Amino acid sequence: MPNEAKVLIIEEDSGCGQELQAILRFINQAPVLVDSQHWGGAFEGGNHYLAALVDATGSDSRLSELLNAIHLKNPDLPVYLLTEKGREPTVAIDPGSCILGRLEIPPSYTQLTSALHQAEIYLESQDVAEAAHRPVDLFRSLVGSSRSIQHVRKLIEQVSGSDANVLILGESGTGKEVVARNLHYHSSRRGRPFVPVNCGAIPGDLLESELFGHEKGAFTGAISAREGRFQMAEGGTLFLDEIGDMSLAMQVKILRVLQERTFERVGSNDTITTDVRIIAATHRDLEAAIKAGEFREDLYYRLNVFPIEMPPLSQRIEDIPLLVNELVRRIEHEKRGSVRLSPGAIYALCQYNWPGNVRELANLIERLAILHPYSVVEATDLPETFRLDEEIDPELLGDALIGSPVTSDDLDPRLPQGGLNLKQHLSSLEVNYIRQALAESGGVVAHAAKRLGMRRTTLVEKLRKYGLQRSNTVS
Numbered sequence: 001m002p003n004e005a006k007v008l009i010i011e012e013d014s015g016c017g018q019e020l021q022a023i024l025r026f027i028n029q030a031p032v033l034v035d036s037q038h039w040g041g042a043f044e045g046g047n048h049y050l051a052a053l054v055d056a057t058g059s060d061s062r063l064s065e066l067l068n069a070i071h072l073k074n075p076d077l078p079v080y081l082l083t084e085k086g087r088e089p090t091v092a093i094d095p096g097s098c099i100l101g102r103l104e105i106p107p108s109y110t111q112l113t114s115a116l117h118q119a120e121i122y123l124e125s126q127d128v129a130e131a132a133h134r135p136v137d138l139f140r141s142l143v144g145s146s147r148s149i150q151h152v153r154k155l156i157e158q159v160s161g162s163d164a165n166v167l168i169l170g171e172s173g174t175g176k177e178v179v180a181r182n183l184h185y186h187s188s189r190r191g192r193p194f195v196p197v198n199c200g201a202i203p204g205d206l207l208e209s210e211l212f213g214h215e216k217g218a219f220t221g222a223i224s225a226r227e228g229r230f231q232m233a234e235g236g237t238l239f240l241d242e243i244g245d246m247s248l249a250m251q252v253k254i255l256r257v258l259q260e261r262t263f264e265r266v267g268s269n270d271t272i273t274t275d276v277r278i279i280a281a282t283h284r285d286l287e288a289a290i291k292a293g294e295f296r297e298d299l300y301y302r303l304n305v306f307p308i309e310m311p312p313l314s315q316r317i318e319d320i321p322l323l324v325n326e327l328v329r330r331i332e333h334e335k336r337g338s339v340r341l342s343p344g345a346i347y348a349l350c351q352y353n354w355p356g357n358v359r360e361l362a363n364l365i366e367r368l369a370i371l372h373p374y375s376v377v378e379a380t381d382l383p384e385t386f387r388l389d390e391e392i393d394p395e396l397l398g399d400a401l402i403g404s405p406v407t408s409d410d411l412d413p414r415l416p417q418g419g420l421n422l423k424q425h426l427s428s429l430e431v432n433y434i435r436q437a438l439a440e441s442g443g444v445v446a447h448a449a450k451r452l453g454m455r456r457t458t459l460v461e462k463l464r465k466y467g468l469q470r471s472n473t474v475s
Contacts, residue, residue, distance in 0.1 A: 006030040007052075007053065008031075008034070008049045008053070009021065010052060012055050012058065013055070023107075030453075032047070039070075040069075050119055052079045053082055054066065054067065054079055055082050056083050067099070075098070080099070080100060080119075101118075103115060142179070144318075144319030144322050144323065145318065145322065148311040148315060152310065155308050156182050156183055159308075160183050160186035163187075165258070165280070165305040166183060166278075166280070166305070167281070167282075167304045167307045167308070168281040168307075169286075170312070171310070172359070174310035174358060176241065176281040176283075179310065180194075180281065181239075183237070192233075192236030193236040194233070194239065195229050195236065197211065197241065200246075204246075207247075208266055211253075212263050212264065212265055213227040213230075215268045216267075219266065219267070225265075235275055235276070237277045238278055238279070239280075240280040241282075242282055252296070255296065257274065258278060258302045286304075313357040313358055313360075314353050317350050320349050323358060327362050328340070328369070337370070337374065338373070339372055339373065339374070340375070340377065348386055349364075349382075349386060352385075368382075434463070445460060
């Protein structure tokens with residue numbers, strides 16, 4: 001992958017350089033190791049670097065010359081100086097330079113990941129043409145590895161290609177509109193409008209006009225004709241959010257549109273034909289509302305062609321680390337700052353019951369980014385509602401977060417008391433990730449390789465190396 005971001009290491013000590021390479025590979029980075037005599041060739045071939053780690057243990061004059069040369073090659077490349085413990089480099093640093101800081105040799109896992117995270121934000125803020133602008137995918141709060149959220153993604157894939165009516169059920173804040181937008185985006189109607197309407201937020205006497213439009217003079221205040229949401233969504237998708245709060249009179253009108261695909265504007269007898277896909281959502285129990293006489297049974301069955309139920313966040317706690325990373329990424333993408341959460345803070349969030357679901361988590365992350373900009377938030381820094389009553393046991397913390405695909409960015413790996421076979425441990429991790437990537441990619445090697453950030457041929461070699469069965473894989 002010639003355009004992927006790499007990390008450049010300019011180091012005279014080959015042993016130290018190789019140690020840095022190993023750490024970077026472990027955190028899924030692509031290191032390029034060179035010495036100060038041959039570093040220029042590292043910029044050939046269109047290589048793009050996330051950051052440069054530069055040996056600063058030599059003479060200051062030579063270091064200054066090297067830094068100026070790097071700046072000429074790439075004036076926007078973030079640089080970190082590698083220094084010996086307790087020794088500060090005395091080289092003069094231009095305040096406008098791209099030197100973001102220094103790392104003591106050997107840097108800890110946490111220091112290195114934090115530095116690269118800072119470099120990533122710096123590149124985005126500079127609007128570098130080849131900066132690693134990570135696209136914010138539509139799945140947002142559908143991020144997660146829990147079985148329930150994987151099931152939701154599967155249902156979206158199955159129904160998005162049809163025009164069937166979809167009813168999305170779930171508590172407030174679980175991401176029902178996100179599901180609706182994904183259904184629209186992955187459908188054949190994606191080139192046409194997606195029009196959301198919150199039926200619970202619009203007064204009943206105005207909802208008809210909002211949905212169907214009105215003619216001039218149809219009612220007091222109608223000073224001109226206006227088209228409604230059905231016409232705005234023509235050819236696309238109309239999302240009726242909180243449809244359980246709609247009045248019975250409006251339910252009758254919606255049922256007619258679903259049956260006949262026609263409607264009239266308020267104050268008009270002209271029939272308008274409509275071609276929209278209807279996606280509805282509600283946090284209410286519609287079956288109970290039917291029994292209470294508050295919701296029409298015939299409309300329920302018209303809408304409930306393909307139900308999708310969003311799980312509350314309290315039932316997908318294992319997704320919280322992934323969601324935190326995604327929400328932080330969104331804040332960074334929108335240039336609204338950044339924040340990091342320590343393993344203890346993540347653990348504390350996993351103990352909370354989240355009555356406001358993902359929306360509540362999103363609000364918390366935004367609040368933390370304002371209170372602790374570009375800082376690491378500890379469990380004690382969390383608002384009182386989210387704090388634990390007792391101190392976190394480090395061993396419990398390690399056990400609770402082990403295997404988390406996200407907290408590996410924040411958690412310093414713990415070496416077992418009895419030690420371990422590092423080569424065997426890393427091989428085991430690699431095999432597990434390869435199997436996961438293949439499973440999530442339906443056995444398509446090319447797609448799995450993309451998820452793992454490697455070439456297809458490299459993945460094929462690893463499959464052969466580890467003796468993994470390829471009977472269910474597709475090249």
